[in-house]
Structure formats: structure tokens, C-alpha cells
Amino acid sequence: MSEIFSASVIISILTSGIRLATPYLYAAIGETFSQRSGVLNLGVEGQMLLGAFVSFYVVFKTENLWLGLLSAIIVGALMGLAMAFVTVNLQAEQGISGIGFYLFGLGMSDLLFKMLLGTVETVKGFSVVPIPILSKIPVIGEIFFNQNVLVYVAFLLVPIAWFVLNKTTLGLNIRSVGENPEAADSVGVSVVKIRYFTIILGGILSGVAGASMSIALLNVFQQNMTSGLGFIAVALVYFGAWRAWGVLAGALLFSMVQAIQLRIQIIDSISLSPDIAVMMPYILTIIVLVASVSRVRAPSALTKPFDRGE
Amino acid sequence: MKKNLLVILVLAFALLLSACGSAAAPAEEAAPAEEMPAEEIPAEPFKVAIIMPSSITDLAFSQSMYDALVAVQEEMGGESAMEIVYSEGMFVVDDAAAAIRDYASEGYDLIIAHGSQYGSSLQEIAPDFPTTSFAWGTTLNTFKDEGINNVFAYEANSQEGGYVNGVMAASLSKSGVIGVVGPIQAGDADLYVKGFVAGAKSVNPDVEVNVNWIGSFSDVALAAEAANTHIGAGADVLTGTAQMVPGAIGVAEENGALWFGTQASQTSLAEDIVVANQVYDWTVVLDEMLANIKNGVYGGEAYTITLANGGLVMDYNSAFDLPADVKAAADAAVEGIIDGSIEIPVE
Numbered sequence: 001m002s003e004i005f006s007a008s009v010i011i012s013i014l015t016s017g018i019r020l021a022t023p024y025l026y027a028a029i030g031e032t033f034s035q036r037s038g039v040l041n042l043g044v045e046g047q048m049l050l051g052a053f054v055s056f057y058v059v060f061k062t063e064n065l066w067l068g069l070l071s072a073i074i075v076g077a078l079m080g081l082a083m084a085f086v087t088v089n090l091q092a093e094q095g096i097s098g099i100g101f102y103l104f105g106l107g108m109s110d111l112l113f114k115m116l117l118g119t120v121e122t123v124k125g126f127s128v129v130p131i132p133i134l135s136k137i138p139v140i141g142e143i144f145f146n147q148n149v150l151v152y153v154a155f156l157l158v159p160i161a162w163f164v165l166n167k168t169t170l171g172l173n174i175r176s177v178g179e180n181p182e183a184a185d186s187v188g189v190s191v192v193k194i195r196y197f198t199i200i201l202g203g204i205l206s207g208v209a210g211a212s213m214s215i216a217l218l219n220v221f222q223q224n225m226t227s228g229l230g231f232i233a234v235a236l237v238y239f240g241a242w243r244a245w246g247v248l249a250g251a252l253l254f255s256m257v258q259a260i261q262l263r264i265q266i267i268d269s270i271s272l273s274p275d276i277a278v279m280m281p282y283i284l285t286i287i288v289l290v291a292s293v294s295r296v297r298a299p300s301a302l303t304k305p306f307d308r309g310e
Numbered sequence: 311m312k313k314n315l316l317v318i319l320v321l322a323f324a325l326l327l328s329a330c331g332s333a334a335a336p337a338e339e340a341a342p343a344e345e346m347p348a349e350e351i352p353a354e355p356f357k358v359a360i361i362m363p364s365s366i367t368d369l370a371f372s373q374s375m376y377d378a379l380v381a382v383q384e385e386m387g388g389e390s391a392m393e394i395v396y397s398e399g400m401f402v403v404d405d406a407a408a409a410i411r412d413y414a415s416e417g418y419d420l421i422i423a424h425g426s427q428y429g430s431s432l433q434e435i436a437p438d439f440p441t442t443s444f445a446w447g448t449t450l451n452t453f454k455d456e457g458i459n460n461v462f463a464y465e466a467n468s469q470e471g472g473y474v475n476g477v478m479a480a481s482l483s484k485s486g487v488i489g490v491v492g493p494i495q496a497g498d499a500d501l502y503v504k505g506f507v508a509g510a511k512s513v514n515p516d517v518e519v520n521v522n523w524i525g526s527f528s529d530v531a532l533a534a535e536a537a538n539t540h541i542g543a544g545a546d547v548l549t550g551t552a553q554m555v556p557g558a559i560g561v562a563e564e565n566g567a568l569w570f571g572t573q574a575s576q577t578s579l580a581e582d583i584v585v586a587n588q589v590y591d592w593t594v595v596l597d598e599m600l601a602n603i604k605n606g607v608y609g610g611e612a613y614t615i616t617l618a619n620g621g622l623v624m625d626y627n628s629a630f631d632l633p634a635d636v637k638a639a640a641d642a643a644v645e646g647i648i649d650g651s652i653e654i655p656v657e
Binding site: 008009011012015016019020023110114118119120122213217218219220222223224225226227228229258259262263265266274275277278279 | 364365367368369399489495520521522523524525526528529530531532534535536538539540542543553554556557559560563578579580
């Protein structure tokens with residue numbers, strides 16, 4: 001039993017948790033922006049898959065990681081643009097169209113994979129970059145400052161997102177569009193522009209979330225490799241009560257429990273059925289969600305299309 | 311109203327594209343180019359359809375069956391003798407059932423449902439098409455007891471190659487810790503892991519074999535993290551089974567740990583660290599099935615691929631410098647399993 005409390009075990013669990021949390025953070029922070037402006041984007045998973053494939057393929061062909069990342073950003077932005085057109089201009093039902101975009105991304109990444117690669121390949125992805133000095137701090141250095149660059153950026157995004165949403169005019173506009181678009185519109189805030197911005201930003205971050213898997217953490221592409229991760233990211237936004245720090249807490253909780261269950265399975269002194277172990281992160285998340293979120297209100301205009309009624 | 315119409319159009323387009331990606335396109339791709347010269351039209355080609363959970367290029371379970379079909383097709387004389395169509399990515403059993411019924415209605419001679427999750431669908435569909443052969447695996451249940459006579463079953467004794475891999479893994483491990491990344495504890499994955507553990511313990515009873523079941527056949531990220539967990543626990547040799555292992559192989563490579571593969575050859579993913587693979591070669595099963603069908607027997611037989619019948623093949627990575635004594639131990643294990651002197655406990 002004491003095995004699990006040794007320093008090396010704890011370090012390896014926390015390091016695993018940080019890595020696992022990375023794609024969730026990108027996707028969920030992006031989703032936070034679009035939901036705060038009143039748009040539910042259920043296409044995250046599809047955006048991630050396309051971002052993952054395109055960045056992987058570009059790196060596979062050019063061996064240029066930054067070009068790969070850029071291509072994921074572009075693909076994500078284009079998917080976001082299409083989503084914005086459908087939900088803002090055409091005022092489509094957001095849940096249904098989001099699922100449409102998910103299926104599109106799933107099918108399209110699959111099709112491209114078959115046409116362009118055909119089989120599972122590997123690339124040399126972003127490698128671990130220890131941060132000078134900080135990475136030398138015992139325990140903490142190893143956990144937080146010995147990761148690849150996309151992991152660092154994911155965690156930096158949290159304070160940035162918090163700052164933008166709460167301390168800038170842009171953030172105020174996003175929030176007001178999500179709470180009361182008519183009022184925002186009457187004082188000259190363009191609901192259309194704001195929503196285009198947040199949905200495209202969400203698309204970009206989802207694309208990067210995919211890239212963080214295919215060219216940084218795993219360095220392979222497989223069909224449907226996100227396997228539901230994008231939907232969990234959407235759930236994490238609710239879990240985090242539409243706040244960046246809440247999303248971070250949710251992503252870390254989920255990922256840490258995931259890392260713990262992987263570890264518990266291989267500790268001899270604890271015999272836990274693997275079926276129970278793999279359920280742990282989900283059960284815990286549901287419990288925390290029920291216990292904490294019920295008193296927080298979603299943005300009032302979430303999922304409601306805006307029509308100026310001219 | 312106009313807006314709604316546009317939305318529906320956009321959605322329909324998206325759905326259409328995604329449908330092309332997952333199911334429809336491959337079926338057409340499968341019967342490609344090379345036109346049959348008109349004068350040669352012999353008897354109707356033998357028509358085979360296969361439904362599988364992952365893709366034909368998964369370097370694992372689905373690919374093993376597809377490759378075998380292509381090999382048999384070549385043996386028989388190419389596309390004029392045998393036609394293959396496939397539906398891949400059929401992880402939704404209801405969709406698979408619809409595909410099975412479609413192929414049966416279209417007059418396919420043999421329909422292979424490549425996954426144990428498709429059993430109940432076959433049980434329902436097979437009686438409606440008594441002169442069509444169906445096959446499924448991995449299982450030994452042909453539904454003969456339920457009075458169904460046109461279903462074949464096939465299984466892999468994956469514990470055999472697992473044992474051989476385990477023998478080598480324990481011989482090569484310096485730390486005495488070995489990690490296993492499994493999907494869901496069932497079927498041939500479970501057999502493989504049991505064999506692997508038994509093989510490792512036969513060399514060194516004190517070796518620590520840590521097994522992790524991640525609860526998914528597709529979660530590449532979790533498979534990678536499971537491998538990281540093993541590395542963190544001191545493992546220097548890893549193995550794993552099912553189509554989500556490429557994530558784990560990448561982690562093994564990064565950390566200089568060795569890898570043992572199963573189902574198909576995974577050497578191409580990491581030539582420096584893959585030692586050996588147990589490869590499934592279903593051609594022996596397909597040959598027997600086809601011979602039976604020719605003689606009017608449409609089902610009722612169950613087949614098992616083993617090291618003895620050549621359905622399981624040990625494939626060594628020629629780029630990996632395997633010490634001669636370890637190779638000899640592996641060969642001895644193969645012989646022992648074939649002649650029955652080694653018995654692998656799998657309950």
C-alpha cells in the first residue's frame with residue numbers, strides 16, 4: 001500500500017496527468033469562449049480530428065513541426081468559420097449542426113488518412129524542452145517544467161483566457177453577447193462579429209488540441225484517435241462553470257484520476273478490477289459535477305440564435 | 311424557410327462526406343482498376359464480403375484478416391476468381407448488422423463478420439439466407455446447437471505466441487519489470503496476455519509483469535499514458551494488443567524500451583525497438599472454409615489458428631540484434647508448444 005505514496009510514483013502520476021490534460025485544455029478553453037458568447041459547439045471532436053490529421057500529414061511530408069501546427073490552426077479556423085456561418089447567419093440549431101460538424105471531421109479525417117497515408121505511420125514530434133532553472137526544482141520541476149512546448153502553451157492559455165474574458169473590453173463584449181445579445185446589440189456591439197470571433201477561436205484551439213496529440217504527445221495518427229475526448233472537453237466547460245480556472249480544475253481532476261487508475265492497476269497490493277478502475281474518472285467527474293455545478297447558471301443566451309428582427 | 315433549407319443542405323453535405331469516409335467509399339475502392347478482359351469471363355467469381363470493427367490498415371486485428379483474404383485471392387488467381395468487398399470502422403453493431411444483411415441480399419457467397427461483437431447479429435440473419443456462408447470470430451461458437459448450419463467460427467490461440475514473446479521479454483529485461491498494455495480484458499487480448507505472463511514467468515519466476523487494461527480499443531492517448539505508467543514503474547520491455555497500441559509503441563521508443571507485438575507486424579512503427587511479433591495468418595482458416603463451401607458445407611465448423619497449423623507465425627525484426635541464446639529459447643518454446651510439452655494455463 002505504501003508503494004503508491006512514494007515520491008517517484010507520485011511524480012509519475014502527476015506528470016502523466018499533466019500530459020493527459022493538455023488536449024482537454026485546448027479544446028475546453030476554446031469551447032469556453034464560444035459558450036460564453038452563447039454558442040454551443042459540439043463539433044469540437046471533429047475539429048480535433050481534422051487538426052490532428054492535417055498537422056500530422058504536414059509534418060510527415062515536410063518534417064516542419066511549426067508548419068504542421070500552423071496547418072492545424074488554419075484547418076481549425078476554417079471549420080470554425082463554417083460552423084459560425086451555419087449557426088450565426090443561418091441560425092441553425094446548434095446541437096444538431098455541431099454533431100454534423102463532428103461527423104464531417106470524423107469522416108473527412110478518415111477519408112484523407114486512407115487516401116494520403118493508408119497505414120499507421122509515425123513522425124518525430126515536438127520533443128520535451130526542459131525549462132532552464134525551473135526544471136531543476138525537485139519534484140515540481142520534473143512534473144511541470146519537463147514537457148513539450150504544446151503542454152506549456154496549454155497551461156499558459158488558462159490565465160490568458162481568464163484575463164481576456166474578465167479584464168478586457170473584448171471579454172465584456174463576449175460575455176454580454178452570451179447573456180443578453182439584444183442589449184449588447186442595442187449599445188453597438190456586433191453580435192455577429194463577436195460570435196464569429198469566438199467560434200473561429202474555438203475551432204483554432206480544437207485544431208491545436210488535435211495537433212497536440214498527433215505531433216506532440218503521441219506522434220501517430222489513427223482513425224478516430226480522439227475517441228470521445230472532444231465531447232469530454234465540452235462537458236469540462238460545464239464542469240468548470242464557464243470559467244477558465246474551473247475548466248483547468250476539471251481537466252486536471254479528470255486526467256489525474258485517469259493517471260491514478262492506470263497506476264493502481266499495476267500495484268500488486270491493490271487488487272481492483274480493471275473494469276472498475278477505468279470507470280473511476282467518469283464516476284468521479286459526474287459526482288463532482290452534480291455536487292458543484294447545480295448552483296451555477298449557464299450563459300443565458302447559450303444555444304439561442306440571435307436575430308436582430310429587422 | 312429559405313434559411314432552414316440551406317441548413318439542411320449543408321448538414322446533408324457534411325453527413326454525406328462523413329458517410330463516404332467511413333463506410334461507402336471503401337466498398338467501392340475494394341474492387342478497383344484492372345478490368346477483366348472480356349473474353350476471359352469464366353464462371354462467376356467467388357464473392358466475399360467482410361465487416362470489421364477497425365480499418366484494413368490498423369496493423370492489428372482487422373488488417374490480419376484482410377491481408378489473408380488478399381493472399382487467398384492471389385492464390386486463387388486474382389479478382390476474376392474471387393471478389394472482395396469490405397466495410398471497415400463498423401464499431402456500431404447495428405450498422406454492421408445492416409451491412410451483413412445487405413451483402414447477404416446481394417448474393418455474396420461468404421460473409422465474414424470479423425469481431426466477436428457481431429455474433430448475435432449473425433444468429434439472427436444467417437437462418438434467412440441458408441445457402442450463404444457466414445463466418446465470425448474470434449469464437450468457437452457456430453450456433454450449430456441452435457440449429458443454424460451456415461455459420462463458421464474461428465479463433466486465434468494467441469496465448470501461444472504470447473508465451474513465446476513472454477519468454478523473450480523476460481530474457482531481455484534487465485530491470486526485471488515488464489509492462490503490458492491491454493484493451494478490454496476479453497477474447498484474444500486476454501488469451502495473449504495470459505500466455506505472455508506464463509512465458510515470462512517460465513524464464514524467471516521473479517519477473518514482475520504489470521498488466522494495464524485501458525478499457526478501450528481506440529484510445530491512443532490513454533494507451534500511450536499506460537505505457538508511460540509502466541516506464542515510470544521501471545519496465546524496460548513492453549507489449550500490448552489491439553489497434554490502439556501505436557501510441558504505446560511511440561512511448562516505448564522514446565524511452566528506449568523494447569516492444570513485442572501481436573496480431574500483425576508492428577515493426578514498421580519502430581524498427582529499433584520492436585523485437586518480434588506474433589502474426590495472425592488466417593489463410594489456413596480461409597482455405598478450409600472455401601474448400602467446405604465448394605463441397606456444399608456452408609458452416610458448422612470452428613477453426614483455430616495455432617503455431618502448429620501455421621496460422622500463428624513468429625515474425626522477427628531483422629533489424630533488431632536478438633542474442634542467439636534468446637532466439638534459441640524462443641524456438642524451443644515454439645517447438646514445445648507445437649509438440650505439446652509446454653501447456654499454457656488459460657483457465
